[in-house]
Amino acid sequence: MKKLYETDSYLRECDTLVVSCTPGKSGFCLELEENLFFPEEGGQYADTGRLIPLGKEGQPEGDPVYVLDGKLQKDGRILYHTETALPAGTRVHCILDWEKRFSRMQQHTGEHILTGRIHSVYGYSNVGFHLSDEGLVTLDLSGPLTVEQAMEMEVAANRVVWENLPVQVLFPSREELESLPYRSKKEIEGQVRLIAIGEKASYRDLCACCAPHTARTGEVGSIRILSVQNYKGGTRLGILCGLRALEHGQREWKRFTDLAKSLSTGVEDVADSVAGLQQDLMKEKGRVAVLQEQGLLRDFRDIPEGEPAILFTEGPLAPVALKNSFNTMAGRAEGYVGIFQGSDENGYTYTIGSTRLDTRPLGLLMKEELGARGGGSREMVTGRTSAPRKEIEAFWRRAAMGGTLAQI
Numbered sequence: 001m002k003k004l005y006e007t008d009s010y011l012r013e014c015d016t017l018v019v020s021c022t023p024g025k026s027g028f029c030l031e032l033e034e035n036l037f038f039p040e041e042g043g044q045y046a047d048t049g050r051l052i053p054l055g056k057e058g059q060p061e062g063d064p065v066y067v068l069d070g071k072l073q074k075d076g077r078i079l080y081h082t083e084t085a086l087p088a089g090t091r092v093h094c095i096l097d098w099e100k101r102f103s104r105m106q107q108h109t110g111e112h113i114l115t116g117r118i119h120s121v122y123g124y125s126n127v128g129f130h131l132s133d134e135g136l137v138t139l140d141l142s143g144p145l146t147v148e149q150a151m152e153m154e155v156a157a158n159r160v161v162w163e164n165l166p167v168q169v170l171f172p173s174r175e176e177l178e179s180l181p182y183r184s185k186k187e188i189e190g191q192v193r194l195i196a197i198g199e200k201a202s203y204r205d206l207c208a209c210c211a212p213h214t215a216r217t218g219e220v221g222s223i224r225i226l227s228v229q230n231y232k233g234g235t236r237l238g239i240l241c242g243l244r245a246l247e248h249g250q251r252e253w254k255r256f257t258d259l260a261k262s263l264s265t266g267v268e269d270v271a272d273s274v275a276g277l278q279q280d281l282m283k284e285k286g287r288v289a290v291l292q293e294q295g296l297l298r299d300f301r302d303i304p305e306g307e308p309a310i311l312f313t314e315g316p317l318a319p320v321a322l323k324n325s326f327n328t329m330a331g332r333a334e335g336y337v338g339i340f341q342g343s344d345e346n347g348y349t350y351t352i353g354s355t356r357l358d359t360r361p362l363g364l365l366m367k368e369e370l371g372a373r374g375g376g377s378r379e380m381v382t383g384r385t386s387a388p389r390k391e392i393e394a395f396w397r398r399a400a401m402g403g404t405l406a407q408i
């Protein structure tokens with residue numbers, strides 16, 4: 001068995017032999033003599049592609065079989081997941097999904113370059129790496145990094161890209177390895193595979209890694225840090241490289257220009273425009289609160305003598321409007337007052353109170369008779385009930401006015 005991807009990350013096609021094929025949980029597990037497809041390992045997903053069965057003369061024969069996944073087994077074998085079977089002994093022509101592979105090579109080499117720069121300046125290690133195909137590629141650093149520091153490292157990493165340095169795969173002997181200052185996530189048994197960035201006399205980074213990489217740093221295109229988060233005492237960076245970084249930039253540009261257009265302003269003025277809108281909104285909210293308060297107090301004055309001192313409003317009321325009008329109402333009324341926000345359909349949230357009477361017994365009765373939920377103090381009780389308005393008004397006449405509670 002040969003791992004072709006280890007030594008030639010640009011090999012896109014090859015002929016080989018099916019060694020074994022056994023039914024798996026779903027589909028089949030296929031073993032190949034020579035492995036063009038990288039299996040899932042070290043934070044990177046497995047390659048996908050297809051196998052074309054070959055006839056005796058080497059001509060294509062039959063339908064292609066798709067390689068959906070690949071896993072390195074504990075015994076060192078690589079098993080590929082396919083939907084259909086291919087008998088052991090079949091010669092096949094392997095074709096790699098190159099676009100996907102190359103994008104992953106850009107992300108992975110970019111990650112090595114960036115982590116290498118951060119390691120050389122801050123001494124941090126990469127303690128977690130996830131090369132996802134959707135969203136951002138994440139890398140976890142063992143120490144804290146501010147946004148400004150991350151931006152400096154982003155520039156430093158891109159300088160390495162612009163220098164277009166060689167990226168080499170090394171298989172050093174144990175003795176050679178001892179003299180090399182390489183980064184590694186874990187102790188490795190057996191042959192160590194190193195990815196070296198830069199010229200031999202002055203490597204910019206040396207890191208143990210099993211994945212395919214670009215041949216030169218320039219192929220990474222660009223490295224963008226797009227999120228910086230505190231994570232488990234260290235830092236989680238979200239990055240994108242190459243085509244994915246470019247596409248992300250294009251999406252951002254589109255979103256930003258659309259936003260500017262909707263605000264009838266230039267891209268440079270979006271932040272000022274939004275700040276202006278926020279100020280307008282605050283003023284408008286203040287104006288609405290005053291109107292609500294005035295409306296509530298007018299309604300309160302209009303309640304005829306002998307009717308419950310309660311108001312119903314669809315709301316939602318501005319908190320300051322509720323507070324001010326409630327306090328004014330409670331100060332003027334002899335007994336209890338109440339403000340109910342909502343509707344029969346959605347239920348009501350209420351604020352009830354009195355400056356003279358203890359409000360808590362009324363609150364308890366509301367729980368018993370109106371199935372209300374809530375609580376509060378002597379002066380004020382708040383809560384929620386799904387009882388309809390008519391029932392609330394009837395309860396209020398019965399309990400809060402002329403009833404036992406009113407005489408407490």
Ligand SMILES: [Zn+2]
Binds near residue numbers: 042108112207210
């Ligand atoms: Zn790696």
